[in-house]
Amino acid sequence: MTTAVYFDLDFTLLQYTDDFEAIFGRAIPDAPDGAYERYVEELIDAFGRLSATPHRDGIDAVLSEFDVGIATDVAVQRYYQSELDATTVPAQTRSALERVATHHPTGILTNGAPKMQRAKVEGHELDSVVDAVVVSNDPDVAARKPAGEIFAAAEDALPADEYVYVGDDYDEDIVGARRAGWDALHVGDDGPEDARRVASVDDAVARIV
Ligand SMILES: [Mg+2]
Incomplete structure (x- = not known):
């Protein structure tokens, strides 16, 4: 058996050695007020609709709605590395x-x-x-x-x-x-x-x- x-x-x-806001902050430094909250909102929604790329979806929402001088691919890769580093x-x-x-x-x-x-x-x-x-x-x-x-x-x-x-x-x-x-x-x-x-x-x- x-x-x-x-x-x-x-x-x-x-x-985890850090909370998720700190992890996000290392991927997108100096993000404007409200950017992290918008990211989390989109991330949770993306998880729920079974998106295969929820972090990219969340970062896309932030980069399209806030003035952040960084490319999506760069921010997403940085996020993956930042979360990995915090575990x-x-x-x-x-x-x-x-x-x-x-x-x-x-x-x-x-x-x-x-x-x-x-x-x-x-x-x-x-x-x-x-x-x-x-x-x-x-x-x-x-x-x-x-x-x-x-x-x-x-x-x-x-x-x-x-x-x-x-x-x-x-x-x-x-x-x-x-x-x-x-x-x-x-x-x-x-x-x-x-x-x-x-x-x-x-x-x-x-x-x-
Ligand atoms: Mg668990």
Whole structure:
């Protein structure tokens, strides 16, 4: 009997050293007042309509509505680099991921933009550890947690008898996985207390392996 293990990416495998406004500020320095808020508004809308390029959509909105002397392609590349630079994978998390991957088919299942999420997965060399990376706004997936379709896409990517998901966001990760018939271990502190809440990815892996 095979159990595949999927992990959420942001705030589960990856931690952030900066907030998103600071990340944006490094991509577009000296942005006018209101530019960041406009960016976030467009970004959220783009995620919701399943755009494959939400950051570009957000930056396009800013560059067309505000006087910012920078080309879209340059700003988008800078944004990707800035967000990547603001992420870390704690050593314990990496070794836990490596440990589970030696025993189980292992993947990453994330809500996000395909280019951005893959840049972080590859930038931290997690692609060589896991067997599959499933990203919501990839046109081949086109579904966001907690929707059942993204969990179905993850099952297609890693055939197994049973699935476990490890994530930090109760409503998206834990509720979504359980509705899809998966076991779920919650590394966050939102949502109700339950017996499947764990303190860390390391603790989650200790329960799985
Ligand atoms: Mg998360």
